[in-house]
Structure formats: C-alpha cells, structure tokens
Amino acid sequence: MQRSSIVFWLGAAIFLVAMLLMTQFIRNEYPFFAGYVILQYVVLSVAWTILGGYAGYVNFGTNAFFGVGVYTAVLLAQAFSAPLSIQILVAAVMGALLGLGVGLLTLRMRGIFFSIATIAVAIVIETAVTNWRYVGGAAGIQLQRPPVTEPFDSYVKMLFFVQAVLVVVAIVVARFIQNSRMGRGLHALRDDELAAECTGVPTLRLKLMACVISGALMSAGGAPAAMYLQFANPDSAFNLNYSVSVLAMSLIGGTANWIGPVLGAVLLASTQQFLTVTISSEVNVLVLGVMLVLFVVAAPKGIVGLVSRFAGKGKHA
Amino acid sequence: MTGSAPEAPLLRIDTLTKTFGGFVALDHINVEIRKGERFGLIGPNGSGKTTLVNCISGALRPNKGAVTFAGENITPLPANQRSHRGIARSFQIPRPFRSMTVLENLMVALDFATHGHLFETASHRRDAAMSILTRIGLAPKAQSATTSLTQVELRKMELARAMATGPKLLISDEAMAGLSTSEVDEVLDLLLSLGGEDIAIIMIEHIMQAVMRFSERVMCLDAGKVIAIGPPSEVMANPRVQEAYLGT
Numbered sequence: 392m393q394r395s396s397i398v399f400w401l402g403a404a405i406f407l408v409a410m411l412l413m414t415q416f417i418r419n420e421y422p423f424f425a426g427y428v429i430l431q432y433v434v435l436s437v438a439w440t441i442l443g444g445y446a447g448y449v450n451f452g453t454n455a456f457f458g459v460g461v462y463t464a465v466l467l468a469q470a471f472s473a474p475l476s477i478q479i480l481v482a483a484v485m486g487a488l489l490g491l492g493v494g495l496l497t498l499r500m501r502g503i504f505f506s507i508a509t510i511a512v513a514i515v516i517e518t519a520v521t522n523w524r525y526v527g528g529a530a531g532i533q534l535q536r537p538p539v540t541e542p543f544d545s546y547v548k549m550l551f552f553v554q555a556v557l558v559v560v561a562i563v564v565a566r567f568i569q570n571s572r573m574g575r576g577l578h579a580l581r582d583d584e585l586a587a588e589c590t591g592v593p594t595l596r597l598k599l600m601a602c603v604i605s606g607a608l609m610s611a612g613g614a615p616a617a618m619y620l621q622f623a624n625p626d627s628a629f630n631l632n633y634s635v636s637v638l639a640m641s642l643i644g645g646t647a648n649w650i651g652p653v654l655g656a657v658l659l660a661s662t663q664q665f666l667t668v669t670i671s672s673e674v675n676v677l678v679l680g681v682m683l684v685l686f687v688v689a690a691p692k693g694i695v696g697l698v699s700r701f702a703g704k705g706k707h708a
Numbered sequence: 709m710t711g712s713a714p715e716a717p718l719l720r721i722d723t724l725t726k727t728f729g730g731f732v733a734l735d736h737i738n739v740e741i742r743k744g745e746r747f748g749l750i751g752p753n754g755s756g757k758t759t760l761v762n763c764i765s766g767a768l769r770p771n772k773g774a775v776t777f778a779g780e781n782i783t784p785l786p787a788n789q790r791s792h793r794g795i796a797r798s799f800q801i802p803r804p805f806r807s808m809t810v811l812e813n814l815m816v817a818l819d820f821a822t823h824g825h826l827f828e829t830a831s832h833r834r835d836a837a838m839s840i841l842t843r844i845g846l847a848p849k850a851q852s853a854t855t856s857l858t859q860v861e862l863r864k865m866e867l868a869r870a871m872a873t874g875p876k877l878l879i880s881d882e883a884m885a886g887l888s889t890s891e892v893d894e895v896l897d898l899l900l901s902l903g904g905e906d907i908a909i910i911m912i913e914h915i916m917q918a919v920m921r922f923s924e925r926v927m928c929l930d931a932g933k934v935i936a937i938g939p940p941s942e943v944m945a946n947p948r949v950q951e952a953y954l955g956t
Contacts, residue, residue: 572819572820575812575815575816575819576816576819576820578805578807578808579805579808579816581807582804582805582806582807582808583803583804583805583806585767585787585799585803586799586803586804586805587805587816588766588767588786588787588788588791589765589766589767589787589788589791589796589797590791590796590816590817590820590869590870590872590873591788591791591792591816591817591820591821591822591873592788592816592820593786593788593789593820594788595786647807
C-alpha cells in the first residue's frame, strides 16, 4: 500500500472513532443535531462531485435524489417498519435506479440542457409523491422513531454516527473513482467529449456509471433524514435548496478532487448552521449566494485550487 | 492472405452519403484503403473532407452507405469502439485534454485501449506512453501541461495520443495547418515514420508539396463528390482538380 493510502485509511478510522466517542461522551444533543446536517451535506456534495465535478455534468436534480432517499425510507418505515440500515440500503438502490433512468434519458444532452433536464426530473418525481396518499401526499407524514440501538443513548446521536459512516463510504468511493481508469476517463470527457470518444473512452457508459454511483450515494445520504426530522413532506424533501447548496459547496470547495466538496460542505454547512441559529434561516441562503459569486469570480477552482496555487506550483492535488 | 483473391482492403467506404438538412456534404462516396497505405485527401474548403473523417471515426453517422473496417461493418458503432478496433485520428483544431499533462493525455488512450492487456499495470502503461513520446520527440514535455505547448507540439501530442490507441488506421486532419515551413517538414517526417506495414494513414492537407511527398494515392473531393483519385501527380494534373482549387 502506498503511503498516501495508509494516511487516508488511518484518517478515516480516526474520524469514525472520534465521531463514535463524541456520541458517547457529549451529553448535549444539539451538536449532533447540527453536526448531522453538516455530515449530510458532505455526503451529498462528495456524491454530486462524482458526476458534476469529475465528469463536468452539472446535476441540478440533487433534490430529486435526496427526496427519493427520504421517501424510500418513509415508505419502508410505513409499510414494513424496516430498520434504518435497510432504509438506507434500499434508498441507495432506488437512487442508483433513478440515476440510471435519468442518465439514459438525459446524458446525451450537454451543458445547460442536461442541467435543465435534471430539474425537470425532480419536478416530475415531486409531483408524483405529492399525489401519493400512502406516503402522506402534499400534507406530509409523521414518523415514529423506533427504539434506539445500543451503544447510543439517543436517536439523533445514532443518526449522526450513521451519517458519519456514510461520509466515509462516499469519500472512499469518490477517491477510488478518482484514482481509477474511470476517473481518468471522466476527466478526459469533461475536458473534451469528442476527443475522449475518439481516444477510446466509452463516454456514455462512464457517464452512466457516474450518474448511478452519484445517485445511489445521494439517496443513501437522504434516507436518514426521514427519521431525523420524524416528518417528511414533498416541499422540504424535494426542496431546490438542496440542489443549490450542494452545487455551491462543491464549486466552492473545488470539484477536481474529493477533498474539495468535503471542505466546501464543512465550511458552508457550518456557516449555515451558525447563521440559522444566530440570525435567521433566510440569511444563510443569501450568504450562500454571495460566497458562490465570490468564489466563481475570484477562485474558479475552489478552495483546493487556491491552496494548490499558494502551495507553490502544485499542478495536481 | 490467400494467393488467389486480392487482399481485402483495410477500410472500405460504400456509397457513403451525409446530409445536413438540405445540404449534401458527402454524396455517394466510394473508396478503399489498403493496409499500410499512405493516402492523401484533398479538396477545397467545405468539400466534405472533415465530414468524411467524422463518418469514418464515428463522430458523425452517415445517412446512407456503409463503412467497413478490417472486414467488419462498423457503421453502427460509436467512436470509442471504432478506436478500439484501430481507427485513430487527430483534429483539425487540436483538442487536447486541457486539465492534464501530455503524459496523462496519452494515458487516457492506453487506459482504455483494448490492447491494454499488454500493459496490465499503470507503470507498464506509463512506460508505453513514454516510449511513444520519445518516438514523437515530445519526451521532454511529458510532464508539461497541455496549455503550455506550442502549436506544433500540440499537433505532435495529438498524433502521439492517436498512436497510443494502437491504430491500424491513423487519420491526420490538417495536422500541418498554421505551421511554419520547417515545422511542416518536421510533422511530415513524423507521419512518414509512423506509417508503414501496419499503419495506414489518411492525411488531409492543403499544403500540396506535403501531399505530393507523402501520398501513394490522392483523392480529391469537391462539393461532397470524388472528382479524382489516383497517384498524386495524375490527380494534380487533372483539370477538374485544378478547376476546383483555382476556381476557374
């Protein structure tokens, strides 16, 4: 194993242990309540980057994948009282299927046309769920949390840890893709799709794979939100805010590398949590917009780009 | 290679027709290219040269007709599968993978090539890429960003990347456009050295002395039709070719 790999796996293990210890020793629930949201955005942003960053296909339908995750969990909880792990796994499968469907329908489109199509998909799914009585329809649905599993003493703490595990899973997947042939193929097609095709890169297949993997991770990241809020309604589960936030986090962090979305999500989601508490939940949207504009103008390659520019001539992080 | 039958052509183009709306870009083109042949493709601007290349490489689908490569009908195949079967090309305006170094550009080709089993590990592929770069004369630039390359280096990089796919047919689409006289000779020598028993080359070019020196056969297109095909001197002497070029 290379040294960077050892450092990576060690870091992942330390992160999980630290998160677990936090749930055991910190009494106050609020840090976990806020931390859950931050971790959720890390999962979504890292997942988004697999298609939006590596392949350069800007997906505006994050809310569709998130909402499908939430409602898969709702449906399973309603119909079978399924445990959380099953909810997340099935949500991942549903997200993958949605990714495949969206990919087949839209990945032949390029640039802005692809992005618009993904918005349309989100609206279609939201409308379908809004008119589906069994999962609550437009009014939404209340959910009962099952008893919490050992060693956790509260459900929110458990969800926090589960989301931390999903963070590690998302990063491991994104890092693996980045370092694989698939990653190089995605980068090639982002730079020039025709040249990539003519160089032997199966562009459609790679884009579909990226869309499926990205979708599975996003839906998995959304699934615990049902139990987190103990409530789900189409308006919030399919809120366009998810798409905008995740896009902003990934772009601000930098999309060529899995570290970018992690940094962007931690930075922005923390700021948002802070602002929501101290000022108001409306202001955080404003701050998001301002930061996005600043970064697009001043640092188009995001935080990662800034760091590697200042760290000498590091061309590639 | 049975003694009696003539050797099957590497590439056969059959009544190939491509229209854009009402505009006929290629009009029933028929041509065969031998294994290892050096083939020049000329014609005035807008005569359909690049469209023909796009139909061969898979960037465009023809409306009618068929492209047969090494005995297989490849008309329905996407470009990446044609690349795997041995068709490589460069572009009229260079299209490097801009976020990558020169070496990484070649690695893309080697990573996805079907002859990749020869280079199982990444370090094998890296060695293969370096040896191609050495052959092309770009080895010192291996770690450079493609954005830092000069025009002639970009042209060479595209040829190197095409070579990395392991082609049987290399299509060079105006690889010498915009180069100085000495650079034209440099690229021409390179193309002559790349061709050979195994690799047929289709060279699209406006620079006549290059076409004359390079080609075993030349085909001239005008308004989507073949107006002359044969040995270079014969085609140049053809009054219709002269008319198409000089516009008299």
